[in-house]
Amino acid sequence: MTGKVFGQPIPRLEDQFLLTGTAKFIDDIEIPGMVHAAFLRSDYAHARIKKIDYSAALKRPGVIAVYTAEDFGDYWRPGPLQVPPPTAIKGSQFNARPLVPIAKDKVRFSGEPLAVVIAESRYIAEDAFDDIIVDLEPLPAVVDLEEAWENKPALVHDDLGTNMAALVKQERGNYEEARAKADVVISRKILVNRNAAAAMENRGFVVNWDEREQEMTVWATTQAPIPLRNTIAARLGLFENQVRVITPFIGGGFGPKIMTSQADDVLLPWIAMKLKRPIKWIEDRRENFLATTSERDQVHYAEIALTKDGVILGVKDVFYHNTGAYDPYGMTVPLNTQTHTISNYRVPSFYTEIRMVFTNQMVVTPVRGAGRPEGVFVMERLMDAAARELNMDPAEIRLKNLLEPNELPLRTGIIGQDFVEGVLDSGNYKANLQKLMEMVEYEKFRKEIQPALRAQGKHVGMGIVCFTEGTAVGPYEGARVTIGGNGKVSVATGISTQGQGHFTVFAQIVAEQLGVKAEDVNVVTGDTAHFHWGAGTFASRGAAVAGTAIYNAAVKVREKIFATASKWLEVPPEQIELGDGKVWVKGKPEQFITLGDLAFRANPTRGVIEPGVEPGLEATGYYGPPYGATGAGAVAMIVEIDPETMELKIKRFVIVHDCGTVINPLLLEGQVEGGVSMGIGNAFYEKMVYDENGQLLTASFMDYLMPQATDMPPKIEIGHLTTTSPLNPLGIKGVGEAGAIPTPSAFVQAVEDALFEYQLEIPESNLSPSKIFEYVQKASKKG
Amino acid sequence: MKPVNFDYYAPTSVDEALDNLAELGYNGKVLAGGQSLIPTLNFRMARPAALVDLNNIPELAYIKPTSDGGLAIGTMTRDSKVEYNPEVAKRFPLLPEVMKFIAHPQIRNRGTFGGAIAHADPAGQLPAVSVAMNATMRLRRKGQERTVTADEFIIGPFMTVLEPDEMLAEVILPPNPPRTGSSYKQVSRQKGGYAQAAVISVVTLDDRNRCKDVRMVLMSVGERPILSQKAREILMGQEASNEAFRAVAEAAATQEADPATDLHATADYRRSLVRVLVVRSLTEAFDRAKRGG
């Protein structure tokens, strides 16, 4: 579906601002009279607050105010929930415990805010921490998921009487029957370790209350500017349009920046109104690790039942999911795990059970992948175990069980994060794997290359896995497209941008419809004064959902152009051509009107207009899908391990991906490569570690290892297939999280394959040379 | 992550700096390249009352030949200057070899040779190299000067014999005798990252290829750089042999290395790395010594 602009690999339009340092980021915002906020945070993961005495802090020069929970009076209250409970799922139990803005009576995670200090500078605010006397009575910390489920060693929420945050069971078919018929049943305990998003830029919040105008302006590094605006307004009793939320350029989101109702966005607007001074808060890196959400951390007891020929009859998965100290984001992450476990395979019977627990750790909300990597990891590990048991090649067992295109669309029988039954809309999963095997020369590798290398004593292994990616979920997004008097086009949409290239892909969609150059389309995202309806940037939905809304609006504007031009050029619309920023009569190019002129004419300031006609060349469009669009793909990676030191090198990384129609191949590549980098990070470097007292031990990049360019394979080879989505006119599916989802699964399989003589089976998703060494030692002892 | 207030002194001569340090005593802390100090200040883990900044004293940065064919390196010489200096490369190929592993080029442009050694990070390359090269440290305080060997200088993790009003002024590298070969082998999680284990070998052979001198240092597997006695015991007077190297490796790993288990690696794994890296390092050092060093 490539056009003049749409589908073309044009370089990004926003890069000139980013590369010349003129782009504005949150810490660039300076307002006269601005003061700085800092949060005093709890060291203990679980404690009762006996006393907080900040009188000494108030005496420090430069300190303007200090607040604790009590000082906010009735304004202090938990919540609201950001994602509603899963009532759509029969029999589900959910205990809502939304975020509290600041700890009151009890601290539930290390890093939870105890007090907020407002001072002339951030330095002074941090100095004031030393003045604040905090008396906490430590309590035993709830850390282990299975023990938490047993309400040991303590209750995170005393009033609840349990640490169970949710219990959600879903089934399709009948697993017990399937199991009874099976020739082979394999069960495994599988762990997925916790990772942070660790965006290059931390969070930030700047708020200015204009007392005379009675208007509040907020700059925030948020993925959800409109919900943020609405909750701030609601809490303060203001009209929504008295609050403007602007997102500056943001240095990466990856999920946690979707959160609202955190200490900054709840407390700082209230304080700004009280003190009548603009306030800035910029999160530092340690705070980001401690007190911004992160994700993954599940313990699975999974089972697969197959025939002796390797045909899957059923899968069962009972898993513990850590939601952390609160559950503001509902069941989104574990529901994604449920919907992505059986993924693109034919699994007639599937039973899945979420046991979500509260713990004394930071809250878990989506990070690129958002529960999908966990589901895929479990399934791929089961497939690998089955392949080993049945002496089948890993690619062979997958090909045997992948769904065929004519089985789609397939109603999965499992309800997902959008509270409707997941439907696999379109895709050719086998073709993905076959193309991958071609690209990576699978047969040759297995039969010639690998045996030859092994004969030389080299430990080279391959991992090959399949995955799906649920994207583009509802509810909806909207956009307004306007032709300006300058002949250029202005687009405004409610979602915000964190570096994905929205300013370019949205321009491409509009430019194609309106016959202008992409550079002449100006896109505004994430400014509620420009557009104030929408949900936010998450679940890889920007291009598919907001893009479609933009497309719908652009199509309406195109119709208006033809209608208006027809009137002024005095010919029927079919005889009008549109392009190069103007309209003209077919065959008579000298009879033209520029778009700018046409826009001007479409907005008379005198005279009479026909009934039903709207002024200007402008239209607003909305789009909401009936369910999410599912992308899919397959990954193969080849690693070489030094058996003496267990050092590992990625020799090759190949990913085949199908995300439907491609708007800009350059940006698509960027998204895939970014996701793969994070996947490699998750698999071999990044690991959030909490100790048995709930202390986060990895709160700096010294200990939380970020993947570097030198850790990447020489090239990330990307193959494309295109199965358009039937769910939107452009056929687009999301792709933002694709690379992150399958990578750990492939990584682990590759390591096992490389160290073949040890017959390793690795049930966890994060490795290191030392960890591999441990597994080898254990395996060697077995003899 | 903002540091606590501190007084800031920016002396422009060594004497002025020593005056400042004498005056401040325990309340003062020297600022050299700052690549290790500044993060600890930002985390508020270090709260010195005053910083004495040596970056405005050009006379502290130099690489000068000494009368016996070695080199004297001023404490404030930037790591990258040492790394790329042709005289250094000629006399001590070990230095540019090791320095490529120290963090990243940007950090080496600011970090200083003396600063890194005075910081005495057990996982630091320069402290370990200075022990392997049998360097001499010149320490200065107001009105006094003394020298100690590198091995005497570093006494524990992040601990040296420096008095609070004393600074490391110069590192003196003795010349390598002919037929000396050296080698550095490390394993780290990532390029530029902290080593999980490393072995430095400096070997001198006689004209019959027998070991005349060997200094082997185990790095990052103990509280300080470990100068291996076992290597001397087993290798002195011996020719290169895999058997001998493996004996050294086993002894070093089990009797000399004292690695810790941390977030990134177990002590067992580190010990296994010592076994492997000792053999690789000695093999290469002996080989290079044979070929003329």
Added chain:
Amino acid sequence: MKIEGEHVFKGPREEVWEMFRDPEVLASAMPGTQALNKIDDQHYEGTMNIRIGPVSGTFAGTLTVSDENPPESCTLTVDGRGAPGFAKGVGNVHFTDLGDGTTKMTYSGEVNIGGTLASVGQRMIDSVSKSMIKTAFDTLDKALEARLAAKESGSAVEFKAPTEAEFAKNVAKDMAGGLTQVTEVRMLMYIIPVAFVLFLIAFTLSKCNGGG
């Protein structure tokens, strides 16, 4: 973090106990101790100043003695808090007279560290803790030696925390010279694990003497 091990003191059990029984002597022997106050038989509080490389700080802690089984063993709980974090240590100490004029002390305990130090200081904790315990025992050995020598010669005990020894050196001077610290002694502190082990040992010994 688990701490366990043993140390043999070159002195008879009574001498070792006597030495540790006296808070004054102990304070002068333990690096960086500024003050040591007895609240009651079960509770003590103290302040200490530690310096390791560039990292330094003053901290204050409380010590609780429990599960006494004199003269063999007891449990000590140390609790310290402050701006850069907190540390809580629980330790069990056991003494054996080896019958040859020496005393073996075995200890096993756990120190839990939290706050900034735990979250960004893992590298420091890991590499420093072993060294500190060793150094602490070295200091105690020398203190015991001085006491035994003084007793023999009949003179007053002349023990200065060794100025040449590792980290003790710097801190002992702090203590001896009177601190010119800017920070006041309050609940602001910086906790090092071994300090608590030292408290554990010290107060155990004084306590496990059966109150004598």
